[in-house]
Amino acid sequence: MLRFLPHVVLAIGAAIMLLPFYWMALTSIRSPAEIFDISLWPIPETFSGGQNYAQAANTVPMARFMLNGVIVCSGILIVQVLTAVPAAYALAKLQFPGRRLLMALVIAALCVPMQALALPLFVGLAKANLLNTYFAQMAPFFLSVFAIFLFRQSFRSYPDEIIEAARMDGFTEMEICWRLVLRGSLPSLAAFSVFSVVAHWNDLYWPLIVVSDMAIAPPPLGMLFFSDVETGANYGALMAGAAMITAPMIVCFLLARRSFIAGITMTGVK
Amino acid sequence: MSRQSIELSGISKSFGPTQVLKEIDLSVREGEFLSLVGMSGCGKSTLLRIIAGLELPDDGVVEIGGENVTSRDPADRNLAMVFQSYALYPHMTVRQNIATPLRMRMLPLAARLPLLGRLLAPRETLSQIDAAVEQAADTLQITHLLDRKPAQLSGGQRQRVALARALVRQPAAFLMDEPLSNLDAKLRAHMRDELAALHRRLGATFIYVTHDQVEAMTMSDRIALMIEGRIEQLGTPDDLYRTPATLSVARFIGSPTINLLPAEVTADRQVTVAGMETGLHAEEGPATLGIRAEDFHLASTGMPARLLRAETHGADRFLTCQLMAGDGSVVVLRQSASDRPSADADGKLHLRFAADRVHLFGADGRRRPVYVGGKVAA
Numbered sequence: 081m082l083r084f085l086p087h088v089v090l091a092i093g094a095a096i097m098l099l100p101f102y103w104m105a106l107t108s109i110r111s112p113a114e115i116f117d118i119s120l121w122p123i124p125e126t127f128s129g130g131q132n133y134a135q136a137a138n139t140v141p142m143a144r145f146m147l148n149g150v151i152v153c154s155g156i157l158i159v160q161v162l163t164a165v166p167a168a169y170a171l172a173k174l175q176f177p178g179r180r181l182l183m184a185l186v187i188a189a190l191c192v193p194m195q196a197l198a199l200p201l202f203v204g205l206a207k208a209n210l211l212n213t214y215f216a217q218m219a220p221f222f223l224s225v226f227a228i229f230l231f232r233q234s235f236r237s238y239p240d241e242i243i244e245a246a247r248m249d250g251f252t253e254m255e256i257c258w259r260l261v262l263r264g265s266l267p268s269l270a271a272f273s274v275f276s277v278v279a280h281w282n283d284l285y286w287p288l289i290v291v292s293d294m295a296i297a298p299p300p301l302g303m304l305f306f307s308d309v310e311t312g313a314n315y316g317a318l319m320a321g322a323a324m325i326t327a328p329m330i331v332c333f334l335l336a337r338r339s340f341i342a343g344i345t346m347t348g349v350k
Numbered sequence: 351m352s353r354q355s356i357e358l359s360g361i362s363k364s365f366g367p368t369q370v371l372k373e374i375d376l377s378v379r380e381g382e383f384l385s386l387v388g389m390s391g392c393g394k395s396t397l398l399r400i401i402a403g404l405e406l407p408d409d410g411v412v413e414i415g416g417e418n419v420t421s422r423d424p425a426d427r428n429l430a431m432v433f434q435s436y437a438l439y440p441h442m443t444v445r446q447n448i449a450t451p452l453r454m455r456m457l458p459l460a461a462r463l464p465l466l467g468r469l470l471a472p473r474e475t476l477s478q479i480d481a482a483v484e485q486a487a488d489t490l491q492i493t494h495l496l497d498r499k500p501a502q503l504s505g506g507q508r509q510r511v512a513l514a515r516a517l518v519r520q521p522a523a524f525l526m527d528e529p530l531s532n533l534d535a536k537l538r539a540h541m542r543d544e545l546a547a548l549h550r551r552l553g554a555t556f557i558y559v560t561h562d563q564v565e566a567m568t569m570s571d572r573i574a575l576m577i578e579g580r581i582e583q584l585g586t587p588d589d590l591y592r593t594p595a596t597l598s599v600a601r602f603i604g605s606p607t608i609n610l611l612p613a614e615v616t617a618d619r620q621v622t623v624a625g626m627e628t629g630l631h632a633e634e635g636p637a638t639l640g641i642r643a644e645d646f647h648l649a650s651t652g653m654p655a656r657l658l659r660a661e662t663h664g665a666d667r668f669l670t671c672q673l674m675a676g677d678g679s680v681v682v683l684r685q686s687a688s689d690r691p692s693a694d695a696d697g698k699l700h701l702r703f704a705a706d707r708v709h710l711f712g713a714d715g716r717r718r719p720v721y722v723g724g725k726v727a728a
Binding site: 249259 | 399404423425430433435437438
């Protein structure tokens with residue numbers, strides 16, 4: 081019996097983690113009358129799912145929010161990878177003066193919270209007349225020290241002899257970095273992509289500061305507009321909206337799950 | 351094709367406070383198979399990496415085919431290196447692995463890009479590369495493996511792929527960094543023969559790093575034995591075996607290890623071991639006498655010893671004996687397995703040695719002339 085104990089404990093933990101999701105899905109198909117019912121029974125007395133989802137999709141431009149989210153998240157991810165991969169390669173595999181200092185700075189930068197930088201960034205963007213743009217939503221996240229750290233940990237395990245063989249074969253350092261070393265760390269790339277996309281897709285804090293135009297709002301901010309517009313007691317529609325914007329993230333995680341787990345266990349970052 | 355001489359002069363290299371190479375001078379002739387042998391940490395791999403251009407010397411000049419290449423990039427030296435771990439590109443097939451050195455050299459950067467590159471690469475060059483790959487694969491008999499990934503190959507097969515990848519570029523010289531040490535004993539012996547045969551067939555310059563003196567002895571034209579960042583002795587395998595210049599060389603080369611006996615040369619120039627005269631003459635002073643296992647033989651008189659152990663290895667038998675006189679040194683004697691170990695009931699026997707084949711080393715470890723009667727023995 082003792083054999084199953086860890087599984088029981090983990091299952092209870094998983095149930096607690098999943099409960100809010102379940103509650104969200106449940107509420108999104110309940111009628112307003114049942115919203116505050118504490119029953120967890122999955123079948124509502126009156127099924128209002130269609131109505132709730134239709135309202136969430138029609139009252140605000142949900143598709144637009146999603147598209148904005150895709151633009152912002154992919155923009156951030158692409159620039160993060162383009163900058164972090166060469167930096168991580170240099171820190172992991174090249175010998176140059178100041179390497180240890182730079183690595184220390186990367187680790188130090190991991191400790192600086194976004195909120196500490198919000199004010200100067202906001203002032204800077206405002207002076208440059210860039211508020212209410214995609215750029216303003218993306219720019220603060222272009223350089224990710226977390227990505228540099230994660231990739232560096234993963235790149236370190238790439239065999240030096242292959243890099244040396246590549247140098248003798250005539251690869252340039254950039255080719256070694258992108259075509260060999262990153263190629264050997266695809267799980268880390270997948271793991272980082274999930275981290276990054278989930279974090280920025282769900283981010284409300286920064287868009288709330290720099291965006292007031294509904295046309296470029298990402299999904300969480302859109303939801304906020306939606307609840308402002310609709311307020312009242314229609315939590316069913318609100319949860320329908322939340323379920324809609326969460327769905328892509330769940331799909332994204334499920335697709336990359338295997339690599340994601342390999343990526344974080346391989347590099348010792350958790 | 352692959353025949354260039356390599357000339358090293360005054361190569362020094364330090365890592366932090368440790369000096370790993372001390373003014374190395376070495377010239378490797380065209381088409382020669384030269385081994386760099388030594389214990390781990392003697393600097394042999396560093397020296398090879400300096401020749402390859404993967405490491406820059408603090409001092410000194412590297413010349414390939416008479417051209418100074420000291421500060422040239424590894425790719426521009428036209429050398430091929432075979433690594434201990436084979437260093438195959440894990441995501442490429444064997445075919446792509448072998449083609450890589452040629453693609454890198456014959457195609458411009460844009461044509462090497464994935465996807466897009468396929469459109470930009472000139473057809474003719476690609477078919478030249480294909481032909482060269484097929485030929486290299488044929489030479490090493492790996493044609494049937496061309497479409498596999500390195501992970502699907504055994505150690506010996508990976509070794510061949512690594513050799514094919516080296517071969518295909520027709521380099522000025524082949525550099526090999528302990529290429530056989532990840533193979534099991536049987537395969538290693540087999541690949542040793544193949545490497546030697548490959549060298550004969552190509553007539554190329556090979557520089558081969560190993561810590562295994564047997565590998566070096568069996569394959570090389572010449573051996574450079576390195577100790578603590580210096581070349582202790584450079585010569586043919588025979589030279590190193592028969593006339594080791596120093597005590598360290600004598601100890602390193604040969605299996606079983608040479609027997610070393612503390613000796614004394616008296617004022618009348620008699621060499622004595624354990625207080626017994628040997629009939630050898632040399633310069634006065636403390637010395638060490640080196641005698642190979644096969645240069646000892648059993649006799650009815652001679653140095654009395656006690657048999658500790660007899661091991662038969664197929665055709666040979668090794669007798670481990672302890673001398674009964676002096677400090678009781680343990681020596682190993684080799685005899686044919688068909689001879690009987692003629693020890694009496696309590697394990698006592700008498701040893702004699704071939705006086706003209708002994709090696710005498712002075713207190714400084716250097717070889718000293720030794721005379722039998724009036725003639726120089728060795």
